[in-house]
Amino acid sequence: GENVEQHPSTLSVQEGDSAVIKCTYSDSASNYFPWYKQELGKRPQLIIDIRSNVGEKKDQRIAVTLNKTAKHFSLHITETQPEDSAVYFCARGKLTFGTGTRLQVTL
């Protein structure tokens, strides 16, 4: 299947700062782009998703933007907190996942 590239692989921010993670894809047929959070030893859990008919979606401190022309979508976390520390995965549909970004929020 088509790959999803995710960057950066690791990200360290200070508490209160913003974090941005970006994914790119190549399959024009993709129309569903979820983001998952996985804490150490836990299952991946959906935190936000976006469909191709929408450019941006926000849920409290988390937002996702989609640029269909450039074929990339990004996760934005504002006012980061220590509990945001985890590995974040983007996905194309339900079948193809990015390689993950390890976010570390430091005090």
Place this chain on the structure above:
Amino acid sequence: EAGVVQSPRYKIIEKKQPVAFWCNPISGHNTLYWYLQNLGQGPELLIRYENEEAVDDSQLPKDRFSAERLKGVDSTLKIQPAELGDSAVYLCASSLDLGSGELFFGEGSRLTVL
């Protein structure tokens, strides 16, 4: 309601031994997925079921891996014989169908092959 249930949570075996993982999806979810997750990597699809039919198994190493979903509910994933490189977490997930609804993951089965 219980989420996706997997067992065992942990399994340690010697190479060449067989191993089986079991998954009980969320009630009413027609689509069931098995993923492999290596340390530090994203989930990789092994097989997807629509009810009892395997509709996407192109990434399943069929020489040693097999799966079934009898009656379109529970599923088992088997490896025989296991190799050292099979050490990973095997994640099961379910959704209403492929196109709609959230994907729910189980806690995973961590396999260590010695």
